[in-house]
């Protein structure tokens with residue numbers, strides 16, 4: 213199949229390109245660096261010509277107030293219009309599990325807008341909603357507030373997945389039929405953010421204590437503890453956070 217990856221140079225895009233390539237697909241790598249600009253609408257018609265599927269893994273490069281919203285709105289409109297003109301039979305975008313429960317946060321609200329543009333577009337689609345990637349918890353822990361040297365994290369349960377496994381699942385879905393609905397994906401086990409933070413700090417020989425704090429919000433949003441665990445019918449990756457961390461730290 214001929215599959216276009218928009219955002220091919222990004223963290224997820226590059227992994228998806230590899231997964232598609234190793235399954236024998238012909239991949240068109242599109243991003244602003246290759247002259248395909250989703251915001252300006254440049255290069256899309258040529259890139260989408262004859263495509264069996266388009267995967268949207270673009271991301272806003274800036275996170276100021278309203279930036280993500282204007283990015284996903286404009287990019288979504290241009291990408292979907294071009295997909296419609298080219299008669300693309302399957303449009304897949306990567307979104308986030310629990311996005312509708314995170315709307316107080318600018319970025320997650322923008323992801324919902326992106327999803328809604330897709331639903332309203334009449335282009336056959338699959339929205340893959342993933343849980344957080346293992347790779348991001350270092351940043352989450354390091355940007356958490358601290359009280360007298362003790363890191364404080366939100367009381368929330370998550371079911372993170374390795375970005376590699378998420379990319380493999382996205383690639384597989386893109387080469388299948390559009391489901392015109394949402395497919396959730398997550399890792400093999402739900403974990404408290406506290407457990408994740410503890411394990412991460414231990415593995416990186418960081419002696420700082422860490423505790424749950426009911427006053428600490430998750431990306432500015434106060435959540436019920438189970439809000440970010442995917443539904444029972446989610447597709448699960450196999451690699452645990454523990455195994456991923458052991459491999460990453462020893463590499």
Ligand SMILES: NC(=O)c1ccc[n+]([C@@H]2O[C@H](COP(=O)([O-])OP(=O)(O)OC[C@H]3O[C@@H](n4cnc5c(N)ncnc54)[C@H](OP(=O)(O)O)[C@@H]3O)[C@@H](O)[C@H]2O)c1
Pocket residue numbers: 218219220221222223224225242243244245246248249250251252268269270271272273287306307308309323341342343344345348
């Ligand atoms: N990270 C998570 O935990 C998570 C979970 C679920 C879903 N997602 C979603 O996955 C998607 C990809 O995330 P990521 O972390 O892989 O992003 P990333 O590393 O920041 O990559 C973003 C990609 O978008 C491209 N891009 C930016 N502006 C563009 C434009 N105007 N036209 C064309 N391409 C443009 C970039 O290419 P250039 O550099 O060439 O501009 C780059 O290839 C996002 O939509 C994110 O919401 C992430």
